[in-house]
Amino acid sequence: MDTKILCLGVLTHGDASGYEIKKAFEDGPFGHIQEIGFGSIYPALAKLLKDNLVTVTKYTQEGRPDKKVYRLTATGRLFLLDALDEPTEPDKVRSDFLFRMMFAHLLSPSALEAMISERMAVLNTAIERLEQCADDGLAPASEVFINGYALAIYRAMADYIEEHRYQLVGASLVPERAVAE
Amino acid sequence: MDTKILCLGVLTHGDASGYEIKKAFEDGPFGHIQEIGFGSIYPALAKLLKDNLVTVTKYTQEGRPDKKVYRLTATGRLFLLDALDEPTEPDKVRSDFLFRMMFAHLLSPSALEAMISERMAVLNTAIERLEQCADDGLAPASEVFINGYALAIYRAMADYIEEHRYQLVGASLVPERAVAE
DNA sequence: TGTATTTATATCATCATGATATATATTGTT
DNA sequence: AACAATATATATCATGATGATATAAATACA
The missing domain is CATH 1.10.10.10 (Winged helix-like DNA-binding domain superfamily/Winged helix DNA-binding domain)
Known part of the structure; x- marks a missing residue:
């Protein structure tokens, strides 16, 4: 493609x-x-x-x-x-954010918190924009489908991060405990 | 990056x-x-x-x-x-699948159904694999976080497609009706 | 027995990326 | 009113990524 x-x-x-x-x-x-x-x-x-x-x-x-x-x-x-x-190629993703989360234990808690908060802000902005144009009504079926799909994914991302961010920040604060156990 | x-x-x-x-x-x-x-x-x-x-x-x-x-x-x-x-770059996505969905109205219903079913199969396979390695237990916090994140997103994708696929296939079957209204 | 996959590195043409250049109208801000 | 920033509009360039191909043998599978 x-x-x-x-x-x-x-x-x-x-x-x-x-x-x-x-x-x-x-x-x-x-x-x-x-x-x-x-x-x-x-x-x-x-x-x-x-x-x-x-x-x-x-x-x-x-x-x-x-x-x-x-x-x-x-x-x-x-x-x-x-x-x-022709055959549909698999989706491709490149997430700078997730790469950084792989190294949460190497970052300072404040830097990690800042990254996560920034990410949440981006996601929430995208969600708000999509929620607004969901009421447009007259868009073709394909656009309605794709907007809904994007909205569902952004919400899943935001919900997951909100619910699990303290696992990462906690691990970054007390890495020595995880090793000791 | x-x-x-x-x-x-x-x-x-x-x-x-x-x-x-x-x-x-x-x-x-x-x-x-x-x-x-x-x-x-x-x-x-x-x-x-x-x-x-x-x-x-x-x-x-x-x-x-x-x-x-x-x-x-x-x-x-x-x-x-x-x-x-350094500043985190925004995530990048490239979805051949979504591009095809934009042209659902140009595809035959059977071709569209085949694309969606194939996509669901790929997603379900990924979900199963992630659910299994969720029970590993001894992985570091960052890996647990990322696996859970990926799982949440794949589930959101699969759920959304399953619930809304008939909107697309319906539109591809009766495009003349949408135009007439 | 034969085929496909895994292990392992390397190169190459083509394509994409991101930056930069150019130039003006419009919009927003102090 | 002056100034800055953004939007309109095309084009090019160095660098880097992509995907295919080449090579070669061991191992797993049917």
């Missing part, structure tokens, strides 16, 4: 520029799937254009750079559908 | 070869943090060695290639501690 397919996916929701595609993976409907950067998007769009999977229209603007709006072609739509038929 | 730091982290648990470091990120204690491949590990170990953050001992074996076992140096340990003090 490379950036080309991700771009084609966003373009099924309507024509878009590279900038708008990135936004779709930040706050937009694709926001909980993954992040992508300009360094991936612009080369991907160039390749898609070369292979006639998208077309482009330039809008010259005063002051700002030309806005290049891309549109899916019929070939591009078929290409996406073929990609969706 | 690059591969060098990840390798140093594993080496705090004891000397290891590149092969063993990879295993630690598959089934081992670092299994829920992220995946790394040989293509990242071997160059990272070479750089760590050059910077005197690790040492290496070669074990010549008959038939097999030399096993190169790496050991953390005092400098390496400090380097890791410094890295843990």
